[in-house]
Amino acid sequence: MAAPDVAPQPGTEWDEAQCTAALALLEHLQAQIDDLRLALPRVIEPFHQPPNPRMFKLYVQGVVGSQNGIKTLREEWKSSETQTMFEHTKKSLTANPDLSASTSIPSHGWTERERKERESRKNKHDESSDEVTLTNEEVTRLISEVQKAWPNLHVDTRDDNHIISVQFVHESVKLKFRVTIERDANGRHTLNGKCLGTTEPFLTITRCIASRPQASDLKYLLNMVAAYTNVKSKECAKCEKIFDNTMSTPMARRSRQIVAADGTTETRWEAFHESCLS
Numbered sequence: 001m002a003a004p005d006v007a008p009q010p011g012t013e014w015d016e017a018q019c020t021a022a023l024a025l026l027e028h029l030q031a032q033i034d035d036l037r038l039a040l041p042r043v044i045e046p047f048h049q050p051p052n053p054r055m056f057k058l059y060v061q062g063v064v065g066s067q068n069g070i071k072t073l074r075e076e077w078k079s080s081e082t083q084t085m086f087e088h089t090k091k092s093l094t095a096n097p098d099l100s101a102s103t104s105i106p107s108h109g110w111t112e113r114e115r116k117e118r119e120s121r122k123n124k125h126d127e128s129s130d131e132v133t134l135t136n137e138e139v140t141r142l143i144s145e146v147q148k149a150w151p152n153l154h155v156d157t158r159d160d161n162h163i164i165s166v167q168f169v170h171e172s173v174k175l176k177f178r179v180t181i182e183r184d185a186n187g188r189h190t191l192n193g194k195c196l197g198t199t200e201p202f203l204t205i206t207r208c209i210a211s212r213p214q215a216s217d218l219k220y221l222l223n224m225v226a227a228y229t230n231v232k233s234k235e236c237a238k239c240e241k242i243f244d245n246t247m248s249t250p251m252a253r254r255s256r257q258i259v260a261a262d263g264t265t266e267t268r269w270e271a272f273h274e275s276c277l278s
């Protein structure tokens with residue numbers, strides 16, 4: 001153990017990418033813990049419904065799902081990645097116990113940031129030319145365009161168009177989405193899309209939104225959110241089933257360009273299981 005009065009060696013400092021990856025890991029663990037808080041309600045939920053033939057199956061699914069959740073959390077908690085992070089945190093705290101700067105660090109969005117940073121490092125050679133500046137006016141224009149196309153959507157903006165909230169009721173479930181636009185000093189923007197809620201299916205929807213293609217395209221993202229109200233088929237466009245082998249329904253939305261006989265193209269949104277996204 002290094003003595004606290006010895007300055008940390010340069011080799012032991014973490015760079016921004018390592019810190020972002022660690023925050024993403026913490027966010028992931030936090031989401032798992034949040035989900036486990038609902039383990040008991042999920043197990044007893046089938047008994048609050050009128051007796052029906054699916055009661056036992058739902059009960060078993062609740063129990064097995066919760067057991068798997070605990071097992072996964074335990075494994076990830078013990079993983080060398082998590083333990084190294086805790087070790088680093090302890091050393092860092094010993095070196096500098098002032099945590100005041102941490103109050104300005106957002107508690108969410110790290111998974112998405114980490115993924116984007118990783119991708120941008122990977123694609124940095126061909127990325128510079130296709131970044132489009134997303135101005136405030138452009139955001140307003142895109143929102144009114146999307147609202148016109150999907151009149152049943154309630155769209156609100158806050159914080160000078162930096163936060164866009166979209167909500168609607170879909171199959172008696174209220175879905176609320178939040179899109180945040182972050183701009184860096186070079187005018188480039190990052191879009192974070194989230195389906196609000198700490199339980200399923202909201203967590204799956206958030207993951208499916210985070211893994212979308214065209215990650216910087218606000219129009220694409222808003223249309224994807226809108227597509228939760230309306231896809232032609234409830235079956236997965238890939239495996240053509242309603243349930244996958246984890247009994248999940250298709251929670252992802254992806255678009256496809258359909259070319260009609262007269263040569264016109266139409267964008268069609270389709271449903272996919274998270275497990276069927278390639």
Ligand SMILES: [Zn+2]
Pocket residue numbers: 236237238239240241244272273275276
């Ligand atoms: Zn599928």
